[in-house]
Amino acid sequence: MKASGFTLIELVAIIVILGVIAGAAASRYNSASSELLSSRDDLVAALFYGQQLAMARADVNSNNISVVTTTGTIDVRVDGVSVVADSYPVELPATVGITAGTGIQTYGKLGITQANVFVLTDTGEHYRHSTCVIAVIQRVFRTAVKIINVI
Numbered sequence: 474m475k476a477s478g479f480t481l482i483e484l485v486a487i488i489v490i491l492g493v494i495a496g497a498a499a500s501r502y503n504s505a506s507s508e509l510l511s512s513r514d515d516l517v518a519a520l521f522y523g524q525q526l527a528m529a530r531a532d533v534n535s536n537n538i539s540v541v542t543t544t545g546t547i548d549v550r551v552d553g554v555s556v557v558a559d560s561y562p563v564e565l566p567a568t569v570g571i572t573a574g575t576g577i578q579t580y581g582k583l584g585i586t587q588a589n590v591f592v593l594t595d596t597g598e599h600y601r602h603s604t605c606v607i608a609v610i611q612r613v614f615r616t617a618v619k620i621i622n623v624i
Contacts (some may be wrong), residue, residue: 508566509595527580540578568597
């Protein structure tokens with residue numbers, strides 16, 4: 474008499490194959506593009522770098538470290554001059570732009586800057602206009618940068 478059904482090895486193989494297919498499909502439908510995430514990381518890195526430069530300066534009354542953002546660029550400046558040796562200014566990808574919060578973030582000696590909210594938007598064809606919000610929050614004796622969401 475012949476038994477019918479699947480063996481345990483066949484069932485495990487099917488589950489593994491379905492898991493690989495589901496993982497590949499999920500990564501294709503991610504809500505945020507790699508360009509948006511890269512731009513977000515560039516902006517956060519520039520904000521922290523400007524803060525570190527300001528705190529490392531020897532002159533206490535110096536207020537000349539700034540992060541300048543436009544729709545398509547991120548720049549860290551010392552005395553109004555780009556820090557070229559450290560790869561600034563950074564050009565954002567063509568599909569990503571800073572749609573809110575552009576301007577100048579000036580850092581004091583303690584690394585404190587004014588509060589601001591940056592909104593990065595990706596208008597690429599393959600993604601459904603993803604958005605990332607970054608908040609610069611003022612706290613006593615420090616400034617915090619918080620990534621609010623990526624949608």
